[in-house]
Amino acid sequence: MSLGERIGQYRRSLGVSQEELGARLGVSRQAVSKWETNAATPDMTNLIALAKEFGVSVAELTETPEQPKEEKPSRENLRLFLFPILIVLLTLVLFSAGSILWSNFQPDTSPSAAPPPKDAVSTGMAVPSPVPTTDFxxxxxxxxxxxxxxxxxxxxxxxxxxxxxxxxxxxxxxxxxxxxxxxxxxxxxxxxxxxxxxxxxPEPEGAxxxxxxxxxxxxxxxxxxxxxxxxxxxxxxxxxxxxxxxxxxxxxxxxxxxxxxxxxxxxxxxxxxxxxxxxxxxxxxxxxxxxxxxxxxxxxxxxxxxxxxxxxxxxxxxxDFSLREEPEQEEVSDTRRVYIAFNQLVTNNNLTAEERYAYRRDIFTLLPNTDWTGFGQMGTAEYPSDSIFALMDWLQRQDTYTESEIFWIQAGSVAKGIDGAYAESYDGLLSRVFFYDPVNFIRNLTHDLDSEEDWRFHSVLGAAFDGVWYPQELAAARETLNTTLSSGMFTPEESGWCRLMLLYLEAAERDNFGGLPHSPSELP
Structure with a gap:
């Protein structure tokens, strides 16, 4: 068995990887791999360290046989033994010295007179460039x-x-x-x-x-x-x-x-x-x-x-699709579907245009059925409000809104969990879509939707309540509504909601909503 095979055998008996053994010895995993494949040999310092790790002697690790004891040779035997060796050594020294002197007197006929590379001198051939040892x-x-x-x-x-x-x-x-x-x-x-x-x-005994x-x-x-x-x-x-x-x-x-x-x-x-x-x-x-x-x-x-x-x-x-199975279909709540769609849109860079459209549609159409408190509990953020405000912010930062998306935002104004700070943030969303398209905001108020609360009134109140903070946008929206109303482009029902909206915008500027009607039928 070679030294490399013994190193590998002892390492495996310890149950450690090449990387872990190298870490213990202060060498790389590649060095250990070269030792085990006999591509390189550890020096004496590493041999001692290996033997210590394996709990064996250096002799056991290298399988070096112990030398048998011999009788001390006599002075005469030693002289007879050494004399021929000295003669041979003296001859080699004289021959080498003569060769060096001769070469020094020869003219330099090489183009560059540069000495050959050290590797070429020692091995007679160029050392190959390093190559990967794995497919990775x-x-x-x-x-x-x-x-x-x-x-x-x-x-x-x-x-x-x-x-x-x-x-x-x-x-x-x-x-x-x-x-x-x-x-x-x-x-x-x-x-x-x-x-x-x-x-x-750092350890006391080492760097x-x-x-x-x-x-x-x-x-x-x-x-x-x-x-x-x-x-x-x-x-x-x-x-x-x-x-x-x-x-x-x-x-x-x-x-x-x-x-x-x-x-x-x-x-x-x-x-x-x-x-x-x-x-x-x-x-x-x-x-x-x-x-x-x-x-x-x-x-x-x-x-x-x-x-x-x-x-x-x-x-x-x-x-091989021969054993293909369909994934189990779990029942997913509307709130969960909104959470999944939102996370896909903001984290997944591998969506097709059709997939992005489908996820965006899920978010808007399911807003009225969303439990905002439950939505916050689904996130990984430390505070549930972080996930809720992240979705609110995403909704407000959209560049465009379709007429349908504006309607679902309005209808979502009475969704479960929209209260307190969340209600104020949602009011900001309502004013955002109102300023984006005031005419369709009014027309959407005539649509029917099965809801326990009056989403129409809440969407009008929320848009007016937050819109007062943006006087330029508010003035432009009011002008658009007055022009459309006077031109006769609204139906009678739409005209009623338009007048109610204008009334609430004026109340917002006075910061007084007391005694206002909740529907067009209550207008004078």
């Missing part, structure tokens, strides 16, 4: 024309890890639950790098150790390829040919993703823990690549873990 790497041609790459895992150097990459935006640094580790997000234009910096707590691990690599730029030659712009057929049935076919994700896509493929393998490459595919071509160490998710994206609902195994180069 991105390879590209650097600015100097040389091939460069980054690979997931522990790095020999610190950011930018020996490459010519440069930041194109300020690096984001986040604290973690581990006091000695920080999480870093580095945008280098073509490549986005997520890495962690770990620093050991602080510090190293960095690349946790994820992402790119949407052509020319940054995996070791199997797949890059953004590669065809789906090339991807399937390169990775075959080891891929897992995944339906389009609903949350935030690297790039818009129709579906994506995942390829996982164990390399000191499971890592996964995600190939996002749009219209038959790879539109983005992301690779990351999975940590808690482990082997989630492997063929054996296909759920046949969202993830499917491959068979003969095609997704």
């Amino acid at each position: 790497a991105l390879i590209w041609t650097g600015s100097n024309g040389d091939e460069e790459f980054l690979e997931l895992g522990t790095q020999e150097d610190f950011f930018p890890f020996g490459t010519s990459l440069e930041l194109t935006a300020p690096e984001e640094v986040l604290d973690t639950d581990f006091g000695s580790m920080t999480a870093h997000r580095a945008d280098c234009g073509a490549v986005f790098i997520e890495y962690s910096c770990i620093e050991d707590t 602080t150790r510090k190293w960095e691990n690349i946790d994820a690599l992402s790119t949407i730029v052509p020319g940054y390829a995996t070791p199997r030659g797949i890059t953004s712009g590669s065809s789906e057929a090339d991807l399937l040919a390169a990775y075959g049935d080891e891929l897992v076919y995944c339906l389009k994700e609903e949350g935030y993703t690297l790039v818009p896509h129709d579906c994506f493929y995942a390829w996982s393998a164990f390399a000191d823990g499971y890592s996964t490459i995600f190939f996002f595919v749009e219209r038959g071509n790879v539109s983005g690549i992301r690779m990351e160490r999975m940590y808690d998710l482990g082997d989630y994206y492997t063929p054996d873990n296909s759920d046949n609902i969202y993830r499917f195994p491959m068979k003969n180069g095609e997704p």
